[in-house]
Amino acid sequence: CLRCGTCVDHCPANLQPVSINEAAERLDIALAKSFNADACVECGICKKSCPFGAIIEVSRPCERSCVLGAITAGADRKAKIDFNKCVQCGACRSACPFGAIDERSAIVQVIKEIKAGKQVYALLAPSFVGQLGLKVTPAQVVAALMKAGFAAVKEVAIGADLTACSEAKELMEKVPSEQKYMTSSCCPSFVNMIKKHVPAAESKISQTVSPMVACGRYVKELNPEAVTVFIGPCIAKKAEAYANLDAIDYAMTFEEMSCLLAGADIEADKMHVDEFNSEASLYGISFPVTCGVKSAVVNALGDEGKNLKTHYASGLERCLTEIKQLEDGKLDCEYFEGMACDRGCMD
Numbered sequence: 001c002l003r004c005g006t007c008v009d010h011c012p013a014n015l016q017p018v019s020i021n022e023a024a025e026r027l028d029i030a031l032a033k034s035f036n037a038d039a040c041v042e043c044g045i046c047k048k049s050c051p052f053g054a055i056i057e058v059s060r061p062c063e064r065s066c067v068l069g070a071i072t073a074g075a076d077r078k079a080k081i082d083f084n085k086c087v088q089c090g091a092c093r094s095a096c097p098f099g100a101i102d103e104r105s106a107i108v109q110v111i112k113e114i115k116a117g118k119q120v121y122a123l124l125a126p127s128f129v130g131q132l133g134l135k136v137t138p139a140q141v142v143a144a145l146m147k148a149g150f151a152a153v154k155e156v157a158i159g160a161d162l163t164a165c166s167e168a169k170e171l172m173e174k175v176p177s178e179q180k181y182m183t184s185s186c187c188p189s190f191v192n193m194i195k196k197h198v199p200a201a202e203s204k205i206s207q208t209v210s211p212m213v214a215c216g217r218y219v220k221e222l223n224p225e226a227v228t229v230f231i232g233p234c235i236a237k238k239a240e241a242y243a244n245l246d247a248i249d250y251a252m253t254f255e256e257m258s259c260l261l262a263g264a265d266i267e268a269d270k271m272h273v274d275e276f277n278s279e280a281s282l283y284g285i286s287f288p289v290t291c292g293v294k295s296a297v298v299n300a301l302g303d304e305g306k307n308l309k310t311h312y313a314s315g316l317e318r319c320l321t322e323i324k325q326l327e328d329g330k331l332d333c334e335y336f337e338g339m340a341c342d343r344g345c346m347d
Contacts, residue, residue: 002054087192106238110252121153122154123229137276148264152226171335236340288345288346290344291312291337
């Protein structure tokens with residue numbers, strides 16, 4: 001810092017320093033100590049106006065991680081979440097190095113349900129493959145959950161097949177006769193992003209339920225006594241589960257699943273089982289990978305899907321930008337698949 005005073009000239013709050021001259025005489029004192037810190041609103045204009053790059057902005061990991069600006073440091077320097085902007089993606093939780101942000105866990109409730117002798121069904125998201133290590137097979141994961149006390153294990157990929165068929169039918173009914181385009185609805189953070197940040201596009205969201213909800217309702221039809229527990233990679237699914245209690249009783253992450261197995265001294269890689277035969281189609285199993293949903297929808301459409309104009313976006317920042325472009329007519333698309341996580345649920 002050369003104590004030129006440019007930052008002071010540009011400060012919208014007119015935060016005159018205690019003494020620029022005094023600061024210049026004591027170059028060992030940081031500029032931050034030469035102005036009224038109590039009155040500073042941390043707008044960042046001084047940083048932008050400084051011609052020497054002497055002022056740096058240090059933001060918190062949770063703030064940097066939220067591309068939607070839902071989390072900020074308040075006047076008391078404590079992180080605050082604006083739930084009018086938050087889409088429950090969990091990026092701030094992953095970014096926090098101190099574990100200060102966490103989601104609500106249902107692991108204790110699930111264990112109690114199992115110990116009570118209830119018919120607890122584990123609904124495994126398609127991305128469960130490889131989540132316990134590349135050497136652990138799908139069959140071993142299923143066997144480990146059964147040993148932990150689950151009455152049955154169902155693949156949510158079955159629900160993905162149901163979702164693809166329903167979404168394909170809805171697409172043909174609405175586009176282009178009723179609306180120019182339709183978006184996918186299986187990613188709750190993506191859906192919430194549209195509702196909260198691009199409300200003009202809310203009517204374009206598919207009304208088809210997600211694979212999790214579809215699978216939960218399918219299991220409840222087979223066994224009305226079933227207690228359904230979704231297990232997947234997504235924190236946002238917990239909020240979606242609360243909103244669909246007719247289908248899903250509890251939602252857990254793969255991290256919680258690992259904790260449950262560890263607590264029961266069950267090592268999945270030590271399970272001796274036969275190969276696992278999936279009940280779902282290749283397209284249902286592929287939902288969590290890049291372009292997985294739109295590929296399944298196009299496949300469900302058959303010949304009618306050959307000329308369908310589709311688009312894929314992953315990562316909330318890109319999703320937000322491109323949904324706005326689509327709504328403004330700057331993107332030629334009839335079916336838009338959006339995923340909050342970069343490269344889809346698998347990542």
